[in-house]
Amino acid sequence: MGVFVSCMATKADLPVWVETAIKANRDSARCIEIAKYMWDNQESEFHRSSDLFISGNTICDGQLSNSGVMKQVAASPTGVWELA
Secondary structure: OOOOOOOOHHHHHHHHHHHHHHHOOOOOEEEHHHHHHHHHHHHHHHHOOOOOHHHHHHHHHHHHHOOOEEOHHHHHOOOOOEEO
C-alpha cells in the first residue's frame, strides 16, 4: 500500500508565487496581473487551500517589502507591485 502525501499549499507559498508572477511581468505588475498569473499557474493549489484566497494580498505585500524583495508601496505607482 502506498503512502498518501497531501500537497496543500500554505501561506508560506504565497510570497514565492507573487515574486514569480512579478518576475514574469518584467519585475513590475498590477495586482490583477499577479492574480491572473498565480491562478493560471497554481489553480489546483488554490482549490485545495481555500483560505489562501482571503489572506494572500496583505501577507505577501508585507513579507516581500519587509524582506527587500519588493519595493515599499509608497515607492511604486498606485496599484503596482515592483521588485526591488
